[in-house]
Amino acid sequence: MPQLLRVQNFTVTRDGVAAGADQSFARPFGLDGAEQLFAWAGATASWPNRTEPGGSRGLDDYFTRDFAHDIGAEIMGRNKFGPQRGPWRDHEWRGWWGDQPPFHTPVFVMTHHDRPSFTLSDTTFHFVGGDPATVLKRAREAARGKDVRLGGGVTTIRQFLDADLVDTLHVVVSPVELGSGLRLWQSPDAWLDRFHREVVPSPSGVTHHLFWRR
Amino acid sequence: MPQLLRVQNFTVTRDGVAAGADQSFARPFGLDGAEQLFAWAGATASWPNRTEPGGSRGLDDYFTRDFAHDIGAEIMGRNKFGPQRGPWRDHEWRGWWGDQPPFHTPVFVMTHHDRPSFTLSDTTFHFVGGDPATVLKRAREAARGKDVRLGGGVTTIRQFLDADLVDTLHVVVSPVELGSGLRLWQSPDAWLDRFHREVVPSPSGVTHHLFWRR
Incomplete structure (x- = not known):
């Protein structure tokens, strides 16, 4: 089986917005009301963060259930990892996810600024420079035959799309409006020259x- | 996590028919044109039996992809295993699936007639009597914390539904008509007193x- 690069459960507003311009510790997505997304x-x-029993087992559950299925590594942009910019002042920030990150695989954080790898529970974060193809090569090796998840954010996904490295995308359009921000697409039809698409309400x-991919 | 009993990818005609009355070696489903289902x-x-690359990665793929996900055992009726009735004349018949059955777990075949267990590749078939609750208990033990798939056929699924042992069902209605036969339901609304339901075209x-389950 080929090792795919997969975008999964990536959620945008009705307008295609996935993040605002002003990211901070208090607003990881730089948007007010992002939890609605x-x-x-x-x-x-x-849902990986579920702490109580219950929850629906309908269509949406197939997508959350598939989040980790056959995934051996994740690639994410630095802004998904944290709100810092520029060189690391220290190494205290270890992501938004507490002591038990939901990844359970190696994670490759794309950044121009060196930082040592570290491990939280069964997730190891590596900080890597280089172009998308180089980072994907490293992630594929770490995934040991399994697929690689492209975790976002918007800028990172667009970089990998521009380099034609993405095999499948699952994008969720939520019926909310949260104002302006970084848009994944101008229109969900933008990629039809390169991809098959199904739209499932x-x-x-x-x-x-x-x-x-076509 | 609870160990669920799950029906998955169980496909019926527009009329709810999943098998015909006259099963034979040549017609495993007892229906002409069953492959359309x-x-x-x-x-x-x-699709587990796929031998060539390709295939769609849209909605339907989420369902075939989920077939083995978190499943630790399968329960099936004797008629899913083969067309024989009554005591086993010999033990030559080892199922429809060749040397590499698609189950990859213990499989419990419900029958009143004793037969020794046997293994093909990484699938072991056990032949078990007893009521649905007893068989489910054995399958849960064998599944080692994972879920159990209820593989069918119609009669077996109805038995487990009557005993209120089924947690989730994924039934696929195919837009074909293949004549009369065993019906899973008179109407897809039949179970709404006990189950939530989503219908996804x-x-x-x-x-x-x-x-x-509600």
Whole structure:
């Protein structure tokens, strides 16, 4: 089986916005009300952060359930990892996810600024420079035959799309408006020259857009 | 996490028919044209029997991809295993699936007639009597904390539903008519007193019905 590069559960507003311009510790997405974006995932039985039993096992649950399935590594942009910019002042920040990050695989954080790798539970974070193809090569090796998740954010996904390295994308359009910000697309039709697409409305109100290479 | 009993990818005609009355070696489902029922699954990239690359990675693929995910054992009725009835004349028949069955776990075949267990590749078939609750208990032990798949056929699924042992059902309604036979339901609304349901039309033409306990 080929090792795919997969975008999964990446959620945008009705306008295609996934992040605001002013990211901070208090606003990881730089948007007020960003938690509304992910309400669809939090309602499912298989949401990785779920602490209580219950949750739906309908369509949306197939997507949260698939988050870690056959994934051996993640690639993320530095802004998904934290709100810092420029050289690391210290190494105290270890991501937004506490002592038990939901990745359970090696994670490659793309940054021009060196920093030593570290491990939290069963997730190891590596900080890597280089172009998308070089980073993908490292992540594939670490994934040991499994697929690689492209975790975002917007800028990182667009970089890998520009380099034509993405095999599948699952983008969730949430029926909310959160103002302006970084847009994943101008229109969900923007990629149809390169990808097949299915658009699947969910009973929960979100719409799943599934893309795979032509 | 609880160990669920899950029906997955169980496909019926527009009328709810999943098998005909006259099963034989040549007609495992006792229906002419039964292969039309499963065309939706065969078109996906993750279909377990796929031998060539390709296939769709849209909605239907999430369902075939989930077939083995977190499953530790399968329960099936004797008629899913083979067309024989009554005591086993010999032990030559080892199922429809060749030397590499797609289960990769212990499989419990429900029958009143004793037969020794045997192993093909990484699938071991056990032949068990007893009521559904007793068989489920054995399958759960064998599944080592994972879920149990209820593989069918119709009669077996109805037995477990009557005993209120099923946690989730994924039933695929294919837009074909193959004549009369064993019906899974008189109407897909029949179970709404006990289950939540979502009905999700797929671009491929089938409709996915997702049920989970209230």
